[in-house]
Amino acid sequence: MKFATVSAGDKQLYGAVVDGGFIALSPDFPQWPSLRQVIEAGALADLAKAAEGRAVTHAEGSFSYDIPVPNPEKILCVGVNFPDRNAEYKDGSSQPKYMSLFPRFARSFTGHGQPLIRPPENHTLDYEGEVAIVIGKGGRRIKAEDAYDHIAALTLCNEGTIRDWVRHAKFNVTQGKNWDKSGAIGPWLVPFTDPAQLDEARIITRVNGEVRQDDVLSRMMFPIREEIAYISTFTTLVPGDIIITGTPTGAGARFDPPKYLVPGDVVEIKVGGIGTLRNTVEDEA
Known part of the structure; x- marks a missing residue:
């Protein structure tokens, strides 16, 4: 079963995505205003049961996708987490002892099928395909096992980045990672x-049908179990938190010359068993 948050007209709804469209379930569960509260209640199975045998309420094309978990408390991203990605830096370093982390804000993401926005201040908009995990049971100092x-x-993430802006400070990438609607989740x-x-x-x-990134999660330098354990050491994870787990080599900045995204490009990120996240690119109006 696939669960999404969508906009239809002036309403935001959550429910199940099925062949032919969307089944709105949020009207049946007023105690849970969004999927974040559904996750907190451990109630995704309740949604699945409620969707059984139900007809589509919104046909494909009559709604747009939003990011699946509205307003998560935390979105944390793991950087440089594949061996080939580490080698791209050409600094002779081996696997670091600790993982690199940075935060992203919810408004820096848009939903599936929506355009990534290239700002007028800088045109080095880049893509990063990643798997994202959503925390269901909170905790602190969680053991890896x-x-x-x-x-x-x-879910999936295009962790879109304005590359020139990650170089504005010595130890900080946050400003290059948080332009409004520069990335997508879904x-x-x-x-x-x-x-x-x-x-x-x-x-x-x-990108435009050309394979740019292709790797397996089992090659991550810091596996997802370790990500959860490490992050929960210093901060309490809560239901609905999102961890974006790392991107393989092949981002546009690493080509010579770089292949940054331009208006009209189509970026697709695919993982078997999860789906395909697809976005176009537009300049900011």
Whole structure:
């Protein structure tokens, strides 16, 4: 079952994505205003049961996708998490002892099918295909061996970046990572039920049909279990928090010359068992 947050007319709804469209379920569960509260209640299974046998309420094309979890308390991103990605820096470093982390704000993302926005201040908009996990059971100092028990669902992320702005300071990438609608999350949430969903996952990023990134999550320098354990050491994870787990080599900045995104480009990020996140590119109006 796939669960999404969508906009239809002037209403934001959550529900199930099925063949032919969307089944709105939020009107049946007023106690849970958004998928964030559904996750906090551990109630994705309740949504799945409510969707059984129901007819589509919104046909494909009559709604637009929003980011699946509105207003999460935290969105934390893991940087430089594949061996080939680390080698791109050409500094001779081996795997670092600790993972690199940075925050993103919810408004820096848009939904599936929506345009990524290139700002007028700088045109080095780049793509980064990644798997994102959504925390279902909160906790502090979570052990790595218990980490998967804290995941509610999986989704995809295009962790879009304004490359020139990550170089504005010596130790800080935050300003290059948080331009409004420069990235995307979606299309939906897939409940996490089997470790193989992550352990055997392959991520492929295409730009205008050309494969730019292709790697498997099992090659991550810091596996997702370790990400959850490390992050929860210093901050309490809560339901609805999102961890964006790392991108493979092949981002546009690493080509010679760089292949930054331009208006009209189409970026697709695909992971078997989760789906395909698709976005176009537009200049800011």
